[in-house]
Amino acid sequence: MSASFRIRLYAPTDLPAACSLLNALQEAECAMESNRAHWPDGAAAYTEWMLSEAAANKGAIFIAESNEGAPIGLASCWRVEDASDTTVIAAARVHLYVSDLVVVEQWRGRGVAGRLLAEAERHGRALGLAQMTIGVLSANDAARRAYAKAGFEDYEMLLRKRL
Template identity: 60%
Template sequence: MPSDFRIRAYVPADLPAFRRMALGLQQAECRMESNRAVWTDDGGAYSDWVLDEVAMHSGAIFMAESADGSAIGMVSCWRAEDATDITVRPEDRAHLYVGDIFVVESWRGRNVAGALLAAADAHGRSLGLATVTIGLLAVNQAAWRAYEKSGFEGYEVYLRKRL
């Protein structure tokens, strides 16, 4: 890992930075997709929901911080199970779900996302899981490239048509 940043586990003091990053992610998605909600609480309700998901489903949040201790990125992940998906073998229904990943703009392109995803992968392995899933908006080609660089490949694709 580069020496100009490090990845560490989330601590409660990270909540303001985590909320800013969750809000930044939502604002970016609002620019890409017209159906995204505009949050009026600076990401508070969503961040609280993520913290609950992490707590209830063997999850983790990892923070990226620069050498000076500034928060520069985050990833949230938790154990998920597609219990009702009878098209998948029962033993393959559990997976690690990456809920959010965000890197501040000035740090993008420096493998911060890759290091955050590696931390999520390690968490998934510690839970005995064999797969990690992540979603993205189809128009977000930068995220798609970053995820492919970290070993993700297409699995299921949903198409949409506006009426």
């Protein structure tokens, strides 16, 4: 694993970098999935929503940056309680949800995603949570491999039929 980057908490001065990283994530998903929208505002509205969700739900946003200070990745996570899921025990309805994880292309495969996920896991443990979840497009093989390497396993699948 490379030691040429560090993970730290998001700061308000990271707003332009967060927008850029999240817009890049959305554009990558647009290439994989036809129902994804291109954001004309460069992810400004989504980033504000993400920040408010994290603030309202005991969340955290982590920034990965090179030793030179360039932003190279981001992870956002927050506490979620799904009271409507009566099929599981009550304690399993509360978890840490990783909403976004993105690493710039030239830094992929160097342990950045794993370190961001480890920080999210530490945050979830500090909240006393017993599990964390993350979503992934089924076509995103690279992300699925990274998540499996970080210890995630298939839990539930949503199947789709186009009409």
